[in-house]
Amino acid sequence: MRIRVDSIGCRLNISEIEEMARSFTASGHRLVGPGEVADLCVFNTCVVTNMAARKSRKIIRQMRRANPQATLVVTGCYADLSPQDMDAVGADLVVDNQDKDRLPEILAEQNLLHDADPIPADDAASFINPIINSVEGGHTRAFIKVQDGCDNRCTFCIVTVARGAGRSRTLADVVAEVNRLTMLGYQEAVLSGVHLGSYLHDQGQVEGLYQLVKTILADTDLPRLRLSSLEPWDLSPHFFDLWQNERLLPHLHLPLQSGCDATLRRMARRTSQAEFASLLETARAAIPDVGISTDVIVGFPGETEAEFTDSINFVEQMGFSKLHIFRYSRREGTAAAKMRGQVHGKTVQTRSQQMHVLGANLEEQFRQKFVGRTLPVLWEGNEPFGFGLQWSGLTGNYLRVVTQTDDQTNLRNQVTPTQLVDVAPAALHGQIEATDSTGQSDPMVIPLLG
Numbered sequence: 293m294r295i296r297v298d299s300i301g302c303r304l305n306i307s308e309i310e311e312m313a314r315s316f317t318a319s320g321h322r323l324v325g326p327g328e329v330a331d332l333c334v335f336n337t338c339v340v341t342n343m344a345a346r347k348s349r350k351i352i353r354q355m356r357r358a359n360p361q362a363t364l365v366v367t368g369c370y371a372d373l374s375p376q377d378m379d380a381v382g383a384d385l386v387v388d389n390q391d392k393d394r395l396p397e398i399l400a401e402q403n404l405l406h407d408a409d410p411i412p413a414d415d416a417a418s419f420i421n422p423i424i425n426s427v428e429g430g431h432t433r434a435f436i437k438v439q440d441g442c443d444n445r446c447t448f449c450i451v452t453v454a455r456g457a458g459r460s461r462t463l464a465d466v467v468a469e470v471n472r473l474t475m476l477g478y479q480e481a482v483l484s485g486v487h488l489g490s491y492l493h494d495q496g497q498v499e500g501l502y503q504l505v506k507t508i509l510a511d512t513d514l515p516r517l518r519l520s521s522l523e524p525w526d527l528s529p530h531f532f533d534l535w536q537n538e539r540l541l542p543h544l545h546l547p548l549q550s551g552c553d554a555t556l557r558r559m560a561r562r563t564s565q566a567e568f569a570s571l572l573e574t575a576r577a578a579i580p581d582v583g584i585s586t587d588v589i590v591g592f593p594g595e596t597e598a599e600f601t602d603s604i605n606f607v608e609q610m611g612f613s614k615l616h617i618f619r620y621s622r623r624e625g626t627a628a629a630k631m632r633g634q635v636h637g638k639t640v641q642t643r644s645q646q647m648h649v650l651g652a653n654l655e656e657q658f659r660q661k662f663v664g665r666t667l668p669v670l671w672e673g674n675e676p677f678g679f680g681l682q683w684s685g686l687t688g689n690y691l692r693v694v695t696q697t698d699d700q701t702n703l704r705n706q707v708t709p710t711q712l713v714d715v716a717p718a719a720l721h722g723q724i725e726a727t728d729s730t731g732q733s734d735p736m737v738i739p740l741l742g
């Protein structure tokens with residue numbers, strides 16, 4: 293069959309749709325892109341904000357219009373919470389979040405999968421790689437779902453409602469997937485979950501994530517391991533010992549949500565200004581060059597001008613490398629939706645603009661710190677640039693880097709020592725340093741453009 297898969301939302305949604313893509317291609321189906329006719333469409337929805345829900349409906353309608361004959365299957369948090377909305381926009385089948393990992397099997401059981409062109413097992417690996425890369429437009433990083441669901445009850449969060457209680461894959465299962473992806477040529481894997489820090493808590497292991505990272509670094513050859521979002525209260529001081537291994541990338545995404553203690557209490561967040569600041573101090577002492585990014589909500593119910601000022605001042609003090617800023621989005625089914633003091637839209641907009649200005653300054657300051665340094669960059673993709681190509685990639689601490697080469701040079705999925713020459717718009721300019729036979733960077737440069 294010709295199958296179109298797509299997703300919006302969090303890294304977990306991306307890792308789930310990537311896994312489905314690998315499963316469909318391994319069983320002999322062909323993945324097709326937006327411009328091609330599909331026999332089956334699978335879309336992973338998101339409902340974390342009103343905007344995400346609107347975008348989900350829009351993409352489903354587009355898929356239906358482009359593929360009037362296709363079977364359209366939807367899953368994900370929006371589909372799980374509002375199946376009736378899915379019918380209204382033309383979906384044929386809704387698969388709950390609880391069953392999502394078995395989606396290809398469920399479709400086979402319902403005879404919705406046919407005309408497969410089985411590929412001998414030992415060819416599957418070689419067949420998968422180009423398809424995935426070609427269809428997903430340059431993923432050199434694999435997102436690996438290790439955990440789903442969450443047992444916390446942050447008052448603004450609909451995800452914990454849509455995805456249910458925390459549950460983890462087995463350690464052996466995850467390590468096997470890391471080895472498989474390393475064999476496929478991936479340079480980097482990102483461990484993801486709804487509440488990653490609670491990995492194996494459902495199996496009584498409070499140090500589950502620590503054990504998982506330790507085992508992946510010991511039992512696999514994966515060159516670069518990255519952790520996705522971690523709740524600050526999950527990290528014990530010795531967790532940072534793991535970064536003695538350079539393959540664990542120096543990047544932490546620690547959602548703060550608000551920099552004001554009063555707001556944090558109404559959000560039911562299990563952290564405070566003092567605890568968060570002390571955690572960052574410990575992390576920065578343990579991990580050289582660490583990039584610490586965060587999520588911040590502005591306009592949470594009851595957020596007074598004084599609370600917002602407290603929040604933005606604290607965010608500035610913490611010196612994050614990147615801010616993801618969200619305007620509070622009222623979600624039916626959450627405790628916050630019933631709270632008094634819903635903030636006026638205009639006020640939320642103004643606060644969001646102020647936080648974005650701060651965010652841009654903090655990102656710029658973080659970039660400036662690395663001008664003149666040489667860091668390893670994983671090159672992801674390119675675009676035409678003059679008579680050559682402009683490549684884009686990421687350092688371990690999540691700095692975006694660009695470099696220009698002639699049009700014959702292929703940097704894709706390569707990790708190179710790169711001198712960070714100066715600041716470019718929303719990135720750093722990099723100069724790739726050739727390495728000599730012992731892997732040491734040699735001041736000679738790779739043939740650049742011009």
Ligand code: SF4
Pocket residue numbers: 442443444445446449450451452486487523
């Ligand atoms: S930790 Fe809080 S914000 Fe994160 S998924 Fe759980 S309930 Fe939602």
